[in-house]
Amino acid sequence: MKSDPLVVPPPIADPGNPNLRYRPKLHVGHLIALLLIILFCVFPFYWMIATSLKNQQDILSPIPKFFFAPTLEHYQRAVAKFDVALSLQNSLLVAVSSTLLSLLLGTPAAYAIARFEFKGKRDLWFWFITNRMLSPIVLALPFFLLARSLKLNDTPIALILIYLTFNVPIVIWICADQFRNIPKELDEAATLEGYNSFAIFWRIGLPLAAPGIAVSAIFSFIFSWNELLYALVLTARHAQTAPVVATSFMSGYDLPWGQIMATGTMIALPVIIFSIIVSRQLVRGLTMGAIK
């Protein structure tokens, strides 16, 4: 791509035709900049995975090793030692249950918001947005005491319930938008056919809003999987989720870095792969609330 000095137009080129002057040079710059962006985004993640595959000596080398003989020993040890398997299982259980529950509760509410006029709709909406912005610590404090008196602490149920506070608003947020895009004429036609509003929701709304529902499910799942504060406060041993395990490494000199990074990789990699597969929808969902 490097331009030959002979073909470069004279420095004082025709100002009316800037493309001729700039394009070849900027194209390479553009490419390099894009590659830098990719490097910036992926490097820390790559470095974690690489570290998890190095032996302890290579990890502690003051000169970072980019080439090394990979080993899986840290993964084997981490799974055996840190209850990683149990915590991943708990995370999966909590994330899937909470996602399904929030779809069950959220989709009808989203439909009502998109289609009906009713009292308190604005307040409801305001409340959802507040929930999106609220620091989990505000709810975690009292929920801890409430769950304690109900003997729900250190059970997946407490987490599944509290995760509804952010999952249901996500589902409503994304699905309401999706339902609004379904032409109203379809509803009217169905009403003439004798469908009641629940049948319209079930037979027409849900199938046509399936893409939005899928996106909201993905979001709920990822947010639940990644959540730390509630899990840290509400679980002790049996119901510990994967991010809680990530916090359990104390500082010190003799840290098992390989095992820590192996654990980190096992926690984050499934979600990353999942997100890359659905990246288009994910970006649409993430930016939807922002640019509406």
Added chain:
Amino acid sequence: MAKEKKAYSTGAKWFVAPAMVVLLAVGIIPLLFAFSTSFQQFIVTKAHLKGTFLGIWPIYDAPFVWLSNYRDLLFDQSFREALGRSLLFLIINLPIQLGLGLLIALLLHKPGNELVKNVARVALVVPMATTFAVVGLMGRLMFNSDFGINSFFWNLIFHYKPQWLADPNLAFLSVSIMDCWQWTPFCALVLFSSLTMVPVEIEEAAKLETDKWWHILRKVQLPFLLPGVTAILILRTADILKMFDVVFVMTRGGPGAATELISIYIQRIGFRSFNQGFASAEAIVLLILTIILSRIYIRFIYREV
């Protein structure tokens, strides 16, 4: 028309009721409970459960002290410092994330290199989807002062290895860098979608008029970018009030209180000092701040309900 709407509305409550009931139970009742706890001198290790009201509302034998927690809060320097620190974190990081985000968005918007651009768009998802606690682990690995890769590069340039996570200022910087890594892509993607909303004809016409990209940015693209920028401002402000995971894993708020942002501070008071009454009062203040933010958000961004 009006009649039709009314006929529809009768069913609305059955659609909304399940979500409402559950969210009341898991969202509002805890808030009310926090509100009542904030009037008590409630030390977790000393308070005993006396019974429950209606089976769900626990009654603890913690003495009511009315507004004294709030009065203490007014004079609590740590609370003010933690809020100030969160504000500083916002002031330092937001411009960087917005600036870099805009740069990335413009690069993605620029024609050419389509394949690499698609790869970059996917790569931008990686930081956002990474489990926050794991971002903290990555931070601890990369900012390790002995073998961390950041120390290695710093050493190449400045010939010494800084104690990233042991020095108050550098710890703040390290956490900031991880936050920028994770959230610059969000800014980039929001601004990129805003850029794609500029009508192609207008942009093409502007390109014929001038060959300076910043003229196009200011005169043509800026009006389309503004809603996105406002949304980022509000959402990031809320996110930093919420910010917990990365800091907790990387520094636990330390060294000293150097990285103790507001959520970390409240968590420490509630769950490491066990003073739930005082922590609840702080949480209520945080809630009020969030409600104000949400109002602003709705006012500027979300007009369509």
